Amino acid sequence: MIADLDHYFPKHEYPAIAMLPDNLIPVCLACNERIKIQQDPLDTSTLPGAIQRAFIPYKHEAIDEMEIDIEFGTRDKFLIQLRSLSQEETAIARVKNFNRIYNLSGRWPGRLENLYDSILSDLAEDNPEREHLDQWLRNKLTKICISSGKGKRKLPLYYLRLRLIEILLNDPLKFKAALRDLEMPMLPED
Structure with missing residues (x-):
């Protein structure tokens, strides 16, 4: 289930694009918080x-x-x-x-x-x-x-x-x- 927005390019690595819509992707909460986390x-x-x-x-x-x-x-x-x-x-x-x-x-x-x-x-x-x-x-x-x-x-x-x-x-x-x-x-x- 899609329940979160992931900063595909992590905001700590790429602060300049942190809020660009193309960097925010819908993902499930588990993928965002436990799997991808802040992997580049x-x-x-x-x-x-x-x-x-x-x-x-x-x-x-x-x-x-x-x-x-x-x-x-x-x-x-x-x-x-x-x-x-x-x-x-x-x-x-x-x-x-x-x-x-x-x-x-x-x-x-x-x-x-x-x-x-x-x-x-x-x-x-x-x-x-x-x-x-x-x-x-x-x-x-x-x-x-x-x-x-x-x-x-x-x-x-x-x-x-x-x-x-x-x-x-x-x-x-x-x-x-x-x-x-x-x-x-x-x-x-x-």
Whole structure:
């Protein structure tokens, strides 16, 4: 949930731009107060050209250059890897720097687990017919995918949900795993 404004370029490092609207970005409270804190997006400690390794809010957004890969074997073991859509060195460095600042690959697996459980729980409440469960699930996931795609640029959670649903729809093994997980709560109790 968006609940705070972050000084993307920390005001203690860049006081001249502290109140410029382009430096104030909406973020969740946890990202601002516990994750990014006052990390400088211009990581100047390693190589020259730090501005090239930073996404600039409102001008050069991360969502246009990266993709999230989601791996999962068991239901509660999600792994996230941020990947540049380009093989260009500076683009790869930008994605790594973005992950350094917000630690998405460390924080989002827990969110994924909650999203996955929530989606399946909501779907199970619809009391689907067992006979055509696979087609029913595919149709429901497609609708969720479409609605998530509409908000993916505004809320990171929509983007994360969109990627999860896309993977479930496009990977037959992961779709079957979701189908099994959906069927589990539907089993009759003894």
